[in-house]
Amino acid sequence: MVFNFQVVRKDASSDARLGILTTSHAQIPTPAFMPVGTRGVVKTVSPEEVWGLGFRMILANAYHLYLRPGHELVERHGGLHRYMNWPGAILTDSGGFQVFSLAGLRKVTEEGVEFQSHIDGSSHLFTPEKSVEVQEAIGSDIIMCLDDVKGYPVERDLALEAAQRTTRWAQRCLAAKKKVDPAIFGIVQGSVFCDLRKQSAEGLICLELDGYAIGGLSVGEPREFMVEMIEATVPLIPERYPRYVMGVGKPRDILDGVLRGVDLFDCVLPTRNARNGMLFTSLGPLNIKNARYRDDPRPVDPCCTCPLCRNYSRSYLRHLFLEKEIYCHRLSTIHNLCFYYRMMEDIRKAIEESRLNNFCAQFLAGMEETYD
């Protein structure tokens, strides 16, 4: 099936929209959240569990899979879908962000980015062409263009250079793409400078890629900047394209993005926090390590119908956590992913019924504490 994105409805009171994103593996109703499966597994859970919660697209990482087990190995084994037994869609990050955040000594030139593996220090060169080759070998449904990621804060001229390079690299990615099936998304850069974001978006949109991401966020900038950059960038991306904010985020950030017209999100938060004992609930965060749950017979979230909340008490989950029983991580991960899936489902329903602003207010007011 050819990649396709259709906006099926727009919210009356905000820029939010309902859409259907179609890839060769799945149809994904948007706005959607993608669980992170960096190394070819959504940490601690089975593909059946991820699918059973309702998710139809996950994110995997070109950088990690290139280093281990190797993209060529994955290709020999029939691609990542088959290797990890995931029937849904896969979007792969290009490696740009991971090289920025994980790799040792790195050197960005026009050709690409040279870096040392965070595993064994070996030297590698990721060019736009290489990144596309790796992602095609993995068998992604959606390939991300290699981007030049800078941290926060960054000087304006460095941010300009990185954004312009990202656009030139996107051109090379597009030219290097051999497979027909996968879609290819560009990544808007420009740090916290509105005019650079504009320049970056315009340059990328000329390339007529299949979708556009807003990158370089969640790198340490204050929350207001993130919202401001989303607000500045989304209107520049024509309505017919799916819009994706990478690495975001907290429930409130997702609501902020959706209200401004964003369709796709991914974040390690629900899965990583689960392993640290932090559960998302309708009343706000619950830290299962807390001594007050020692003898608490209630489910983690009385409003939740996930296996954890149906079958186990807070007391039992805390017992597992303290005993370092890894079954605890699985139950908590399923719970947090269930929370995220339900939130996205509720968001879609609210857009359908043109009451998203109300929904957002109620959602946030229901929480005793926020997740910030």
Added chain:
Amino acid sequence: MVFNFQVVRKDASSDARLGILTTSHAQIPTPAFMPVGTRGVVKTVSPEEVWGLGFRMILANAYHLYLRPGHELVERHGGLHRYMNWPGAILTDSGGFQVFSLAGLRKVTEEGVEFQSHIDGSSHLFTPEKSVEVQEAIGSDIIMCLDDVKGYPVERDLALEAAQRTTRWAQRCLAAKKKVDPAIFGIVQGSVFCDLRKQSAEGLICLELDGYAIGGLSVGEPREFMVEMIEATVPLIPERYPRYVMGVGKPRDILDGVLRGVDLFDCVLPTRNARNGMLFTSLGPLNIKNARYRDDPRPVDPCCTCPLCRNYSRSYLRHLFLEKEIYCHRLSTIHNLCFYYRMMEDIRKAIEESRLNNFCAQFLAGMEETYD
């Protein structure tokens, strides 16, 4: 339902027998293997998975649950079955073995055993009465009498003293038992001395407990002694009683026990080895860490129908293992437990068809390497 054990068939060529063990939670066809769920969870897997493999009885530990989260807490939460969401039967070890193997400074007197917690060094006294109280609070289907466990080697007079004390303690356990439903099993001691084993068995059988275990094995003695002690002890336990060899064992040990008339087994081997990357297969052990599996597209065991072997390659499992992805432990645990369940099922079928000796020879011959 009242506890009951019935021998339904005897093998023509050995002392093996088929039985049905009934507790208030389950009917268990014997010979049976019990997965170990020390702290109220079979490590890394869900109760649904354990049940789905066919298991109807697991083992939990009075010592561990007494220390954390506390037997009274478990009782307040409706007992262990409900706390951990396990619908099948639970047998609890009395704590005798754990005090011997884990606790710090310990002092055995006629009253009981004083020990220091391996968690925080706090002092505790386990008497026969206390052990029964803890196990009743947990809600066990089968309570084990507190035993005085010695290591190997041990001097004869010390072994004699411990065996005699174990019998006196069993008497006190029986007197302390308040609940009607749970069964109570005695534990034959006597180290590697046949005459002491005989004395111990005779003393315990006079008490007319509900079943008998052969304890004090797998404490470092050579394998021949283990088989010899089973051979010496089983005939002393009347046929109407279920016989249980604690902490055993490897596939070959289980076959040896079954051939000599043993009905129940438990061991951490399938679950612990899974977490270390060792998989049981019909051709012998497979260590998934081995570099030769890096690119191997075959399932771990082509003869196995578990979720691991149905859905994943050796290459993928090795990738998960090297990346320390804990989903690997779950898949491996399910596989190893599946191997054990199928082995017990095949054993029962072979007894049914009076061809157990043949089965054992074939089973062991089929393996390229043994598990010793």
